[in-house]
Amino acid sequence: MVYHYFLYFFISLCLCFLAAYLLERRYRRRPYFKLQADHCPASLSDLEKPVHSVALLGDPGSITDSENDPILVLMRKWMEKNGPDGTLIILGDNIYPTGLPPFSGFKREQAERRIMAQLNTFKKHQGQVIYLSGNHDWNKGRSNGYQYVLEQQEFIRKELNNTHSYLPLDGCPGPVSRPLVPGLQLIIINTQWWVQRGLRPIGKNYNCTVETEEQFFQELSLLLEQHRNDCVVLAAHHPLFSNAQHGGHSTVKQHFFPLTAAHKKLYVPLPVAGSVYPVYRKFFGAYEDMAHPRYRRLRKKLLRLLHQHKNIIYAAGHDHNLQYFPIRGNHYLVSGSGSKTAFVKKGGKAAFTHEHKGFFVVDYYAPNEVWLRALEPPTLLSHAQEIIFQRKVLGS
Template sequence: MVYSYIFYFLLSVCFGFLIAYLIERRYRRQPYFKFLADNQLADLPDLPKPIHSVALLGDPGSISDAENDPILILMRKWMEKNGTDGTLLILGDNIYPTGLPPFSGYKREQAEHRIMAQLQTFKQHQGQVIYLSGNHDWNKGRSNGLQYVLEQQEFIRKELNCANSYLPLDGCPGPVSMPLAPGLQLIVINTQWWVQKGVRPIGKNYNCTVDSEEQFFLELSRLLHQHRNDCIVLAAHHPLFSNAQHGGRSTVKQHFFPLTAAHKKLYVPLPVAGSVYPVYRKYFGAYEDMAHPRYRRLRKKLLRLLHQHNNIIYAAGHDHNLQYFPVRGNHYLVSGSGSKTAFVKKGGKAVFTHEHKGFFVVDFYSNNEVWLRVLEPTALLGQSHEVIFQRKIIGT
């Protein structure tokens, strides 16, 4: 009798997983729009030219083909359209899997090949190109990660021949601020600093502008107040909202077939035991997850500060998808599908999500209107329009 109850329980669990999987499969890789008005298909050349455009490209570290990569092809179109009036921000995880090793060998050669695939395109841009660092650039957060970041910083600054092409400098936490156009301000922070193991540069001995965590937040608060009448793009690697893995979301497949995370062909059903790891990622977290104590503390402090202001565009990568969250007068982006894609759950606070390669752009116009758009490669969409999402986020 007991065994029959166990059997029927496991059978019902498996059936429940199957139904959930079929429902999830229906919307995976389909764009989600909370409001149909945001679904405005357009061609990039037909958009009105802004005073300044900011392209937000996250996690491009697996790109290896400079000529034929669909993201780089689309980026060249954006570069041609905006020229000197365009700023390209690369939001970290620039070289997979572990950044740029500070020693010779095949891993160094592979890493140089990957970053050069990007730089061959970005060197052609007439406007600013600014790289941020992500967890993979810090040797996946290992204790010797600073060596990798400094090596990458030197390499990119030399190739782009620009001192401000890698920010914040020297692995410092920031913040770094610069104007992009009248009424448009960029602030860059190094969120990996907060979760990094080993050496975390801070203070004058490391050429950093702040001496403590407290001073970092005081300086960031000062900058936000100083530019309170401007549109502020606050760029980082780690998102503050996410419906994807780093935000504690997982697929039904990850619960039912957890071993596929180690190898894509290990379809061994573990319907109950398999949920242990996803639950751990959601409520406790690896160091790169929002649930991790360091990440959670940073997120709490940043949100407390940002909630005191309006019209801030917080742009991040980290999760390999496209997400937009308008929360309490500010705009939170995940633009991390520069070279990889991964599951993202629809709904919640998100008004747009898509498991697809692409990137966000912020277009700033002379009448102080600011438009948020999503560009995706047409070769991957099976349609002729690069713009699949548009929303005016500032202006009447």
């Protein structure tokens, strides 16, 4: 009798998982719009040229083809349109899987080929190109990651022939502030510093501008106060809101067929045991998850500060998709699908999500007219429209 109850329970559980899986498949890789008015497909070439445009490209570290990669093809079109009036921000995870090794060998050669696939395109940009570092650039956050990020910094600065093409310098936490045009300010912070294991440089001994964590927040607060009346783009690697894996969201497949993470054909149903790892990441978290104590502490402090201001566009990568969250007068982006895509849950606080390669741009026309747009490589026809989402984030 007990056996039959257990069998019925198991079959019912499997049917529930199957129904949830089929429902999830219906919307996976389809764009989600909370407001249909945001779904305004357009061609980049048809837009009025802004006073300044900021492209926010995250996690491009798996790009290998300089000429034909769809993201680089689209980026060249954006570069051609905006020229010197465009700033390109690379939001970290620039070289997969472990950044640029500070030693010779096959891994070093492979890493150089990957970063050069990007740099061969970005060298041609007439405007600014600025790289940030992500967890993969710090040797996936391992204790010797500091040497990796210094190596990558020098390589990129040399190739782009620009001291300020990798910020913050020397693995420091920041913040770094750069004016783009009057009314538009760029601030960059190194969020990997907060979750990094091993050496984390800070203070004058490492050429950092702040001596303590408290001073970092004081400096950031001062910068935000100075530019209270401007549109501020705050660039980082780690998002503050996410409907994807690092935000604690998993697919039904990950719960029911966990072994597919090791091999895509291992469809062995483990409907209860398979939930252990996703649940752990949601409530406890690895170093790079929002639930981890270090990440949670940073997020709490940043949000407490940002909630005191408006007109801030916080741009991050890390999760491999496109997400937009308008919260309390500010705008939080995940723009991490430069070379990979991964599941993202629709709804919640998000106004837009899409599991697709692409990147966000901030188009600044005037202090009271700033547009946020999501650009994606056309998938069917070469003349298809690249802009899938757009919203005026400043101005009526």
